[in-house]
Amino acid sequence: MITLNHYLALGGLLFCIGLFGALAKRNAVAVLMGIELMLNAVNINLVAFNHFLEPARVTGQVFAIFVIVVAAAEVAVGLALVLNIYRRRLDSNVDDLDWLRW
Amino acid sequence: MIKYAWLIPVFPAVAFPIIIFLTRKVRLLSALVAIAAIAASFVMAVGVLREVFLLGVTMEKPVEYAAPWLQIPGLLKIEAGILIDPLAAVMLLVVTLVALLVEIYSVGYMHGDPGFSSFFSYLSLFSASMLGLVLANNYFMIFFFWELVGLCSYLLIGFYYHKHSAARAGLKAFVTNRVADFGFMLGFFFLFAMFGTFNFRELAEAIPGYQNTGFLALAAALVFIGPIGKSAQFPLHVWLPDAMEGPTPVSALIHAATMVAAGVYLLARAFVLFASLPGIMLLVAYVGGFTALFSATIAVAQRDIKRILAYSTMSQLGYMVMAMGVGSMTAGMFHLMTHAFFKALLFLGAGSVIHALEEQDIFRMGGLYKDMKVTASTFIIAALALAGLPPLAGFWSKDEILAAAFDHGFTGLYILGTLVAFLTAFYMFRLIFVAFFGNRRAGLHGHESPLTMTIPLLILAVLSVVAGFVGTPFASHGFSTFVYYGEPHHVEPNYAVMLLSTLVALAGIGLAWLLYGRPSDVPEKLATRYRSIYTLLVNKFYIDEIYMWLFRRVVLGLSEAFNWHDRHVVDGIFDGVGDLTRISGQKLRFLQTGNLQTYALVIFTAVVIIALWMAAPVLGGVIQ
Numbered sequence: 001m002i003t004l005n006h007y008l009a010l011g012g013l014l015f016c017i018g019l020f021g022a023l024a025k026r027n028a029v030a031v032l033m034g035i036e037l038m039l040n041a042v043n044i045n046l047v048a049f050n051h052f053l054e055p056a057r058v059t060g061q062v063f064a065i066f067v068i069v070v071a072a073a074e075v076a077v078g079l080a081l082v083l084n085i086y087r088r089r090l091d092s093n094v095d096d097l098d099w100l101r102w
Numbered sequence: 103m104i105k106y107a108w109l110i111p112v113f114p115a116v117a118f119p120i121i122i123f124l125t126r127k128v129r130l131l132s133a134l135v136a137i138a139a140i141a142a143s144f145v146m147a148v149g150v151l152r153e154v155f156l157l158g159v160t161m162e163k164p165v166e167y168a169a170p171w172l173q174i175p176g177l178l179k180i181e182a183g184i185l186i187d188p189l190a191a192v193m194l195l196v197v198t199l200v201a202l203l204v205e206i207y208s209v210g211y212m213h214g215d216p217g218f219s220s221f222f223s224y225l226s227l228f229s230a231s232m233l234g235l236v237l238a239n240n241y242f243m244i245f246f247f248w249e250l251v252g253l254c255s256y257l258l259i260g261f262y263y264h265k266h267s268a269a270r271a272g273l274k275a276f277v278t279n280r281v282a283d284f285g286f287m288l289g290f291f292f293l294f295a296m297f298g299t300f301n302f303r304e305l306a307e308a309i310p311g312y313q314n315t316g317f318l319a320l321a322a323a324l325v326f327i328g329p330i331g332k333s334a335q336f337p338l339h340v341w342l343p344d345a346m347e348g349p350t351p352v353s354a355l356i357h358a359a360t361m362v363a364a365g366v367y368l369l370a371r372a373f374v375l376f377a378s379l380p381g382i383m384l385l386v387a388y389v390g391g392f393t394a395l396f397s398a399t400i401a402v403a404q405r406d407i408k409r410i411l412a413y414s415t416m417s418q419l420g421y422m423v424m425a426m427g428v429g430s431m432t433a434g435m436f437h438l439m440t441h442a443f444f445k446a447l448l449f450l451g452a453g454s455v456i457h458a459l460e461e462q463d464i465f466r467m468g469g470l471y472k473d474m475k476v477t478a479s480t481f482i483i484a485a486l487a488l489a490g491l492p493p494l495a496g497f498w499s500k501d502e503i504l505a506a507a508f509d510h511g512f513t514g515l516y517i518l519g520t521l522v523a524f525l526t527a528f529y530m531f532r533l534i535f536v537a538f539f540g541n542r543r544a545g546l547h548g549h550e551s552p553l554t555m556t557i558p559l560l561i562l563a564v565l566s567v568v569a570g571f572v573g574t575p576f577a578s579h580g581f582s583t584f585v586y587y588g589e590p591h592h593v594e595p596n597y598a599v600m601l602l603s604t605l606v607a608l609a610g611i612g613l614a615w616l617l618y619g620r621p622s623d624v625p626e627k628l629a630t631r632y633r634s635i636y637t638l639l640v641n642k643f644y645i646d647e648i649y650m651w652l653f654r655r656v657v658l659g660l661s662e663a664f665n666w667h668d669r670h671v672v673d674g675i676f677d678g679v680g681d682l683t684r685i686s687g688q689k690l691r692f693l694q695t696g697n698l699q700t701y702a703l704v705i706f707t708a709v710v711i712i713a714l715w716m717a718a719p720v721l722g723g724v725i726q
Contacts, residue, residue, distance in 0.1 A: 023702055094698060
């Protein structure tokens with residue numbers, strides 16, 4: 001029997017993988033992928049809560065769809081930024097993107 | 103007329119801008135405007151004095167008109183008002199009369215001077231300030247005009263501003279007076295703090311019942327510093343001899359009516375304050391007495407005709423202040439009045455001589471009597487009045503001071519005053535015998551001055567003779583029943599005092615004749631024999647030098663110390679704060695890596711910590 005806890009464990013695991021990717025990866029595209037993973041981990045949690053706690057209402061599912069839409073927009077903007085930086089500097093290593101500091 | 107008394111200072115005050123802005127180019131018109139204004143004031147002053155008599159205005163029942171000028175309810179009330187009592191009425195008359203005569207005289211004296219018009223505008227402003235001071239009904243107003251008088255004296259003493267010494271003398275007068283004015287200002291602010299009013303009459307009612315005499319004495323002593331400066335009392339007298347750098351009519355005005363009289367007048371106005379404090383009265387009396395003797399001794403050794411007169415003024419002012427101090431306001435004011443006439447005459451006469459010879463050293467003059475009969479004879483009348491020979495004006499007033507000192511038990515001051523009378527007669531007749539008689543020494547020939555100059559001399563000569571009669575002890579309703587403090591009183595003639603002072607004056611004249619009346623080498627011998635005393639007197643007891651030394655050592659030394667403190671301590675603190683900010687900024691900026699992932703890690707860690715913190719109750723207090 002698969003319970004709510006299994007879903008939450010999966011969501012937590014996915015979130016941690018995504019967080020690790022976002023913080024530790026050097027490639028900008030990989031960082032974006034990590035952020036996507038974190039968003040989807042949250043989506044799993046939302047849907048699971050909706051199914052197990054309030055099956056009569058679809059709030060969680062609708063919310064998940066909103067997240068997917070926002071994530072798509074965010075990826076579009078993020079990839080555009082990465083693409084421009086890459087064109088300019090022929091590099092997409094985030095360690096080198098430190099020109100906003102003093 | 104008395105209702106419109108406020109117009110008296112307004113006339114000359116209005117003449118000042120008119121001359122400056124309109125008639126500057128037309129010289130004679132400028133003089134005419136100034137003279138017309140002061141003449142109008144004089145006529146008003148006569149009218150006011152007449153009404154004071156007719157309406158029975160006395161010292162207890164003065165007339166006061168006032169309008170609120172600056173008001174902060176419950177905190178501050180300053181009036182613009184006038185107070186007319188016999189004291190003010192007499193002063194108004196003296197000031198307007200002397201100022202009028204001096205201005206007429208100046209037409210002749212300043213003839214041909216490029217600053218002719220501005221000279222008359224300054225004279226007008228000077229008279230206006232003094233008249234305002236006389237009429238003021240509260241300390242704040244009197245201080246306002248007091249400062250204006252100081253300003254005008256600066257302008258007029260430094261009138262020949264292209265001359266370095268004149269510019270310096272003006273500055274010296276101004277700065278010395280500022281020192282004194284500061285004391286005066288503190289004094290009446292103290293009075294305001296104690297009584298909550300600046301008004302003379304309200305203060306006169308409140309002061310006698312006041313218990314905290316220590317504080318009151320402090321205020322009175324501070325107020326007294328004002329007259330010390332303005333009336334050139336020791337130790338703030340140094341500006342007066344230097345003020346001789348101004349044109350001679352200005353010296354006459356300063357010494358007779360407008361400037362130095364202000365200090366004595368303030369003492370009379372504030373008499374109730376001093377009268378309630380015996381200790382301060384004693385201080386006033388001894389400062390006056392000491393100044394009288396101190397400056398009379400200096401006058402004996404001076405060679406410059408105007409400087410001799412300047413030290414004589416200081417000495418006579420010392421008499422007046424001493425009279426106030428021994429408790430006779432009447433005698434002080436009486437002497438102020440008579441002195442105004444004969445000292446103005448002396449200065450105008452000296453001006454006439456200087457105008458003719460362009461020389462101020464009396465030992466380069468001689469035999470002037472033959473050339474300038476009017477100037478010389480009026481000068482001699484004034485000198486006799488100053489020496490105090492009966493029945494001239496100075497005799498009655500000086501005698502009243504001496505009698506007051508004697509009657510109030512100040513025997514020491516009485517003897518000192520008599521000694522000063524002897525010295526006065528001596529140095530005045532030394533001047534006269536040397537300058538007006540004997541042989542022409544430097545081949546300088548005098549010539550009589552024009553009528554605009556001699557007519558004021560003649561008028562003042564008449565006044566120097568008759569002005570004393572209003573206050574003789576033989577007149578039944580004299581000056582003492584008119585201007586007084588406390589009760590109107592009749593002064594009994596004190597024949598012993600009169601006789602002694604007359605004898606002393608004659609002795610002074612006699613000694614002057616013996617030493618200077620004929621060619622002799624006795625003065626030189628005396629000067630060589632008592633070399634040290636003579637040098638001390640010629641150099642005015644080195645007071646100026648002492649002040650310069652004090653200034654260099656104390657003031658400049660303190661300035662050095664404050665400069666160091668400012669540079670190193672005060673600036674150090676502010677520079678330190680600046681450096682701290684700059685250096686900490688320099689070090690702390692390395693916290694900003696610019697690496698997005700580092701920021702994200704920090705933010706995430708913070709979120710985790712906050713989440714755990716908030717979840718602590720649910721987790722069963724694992725963290726806490």
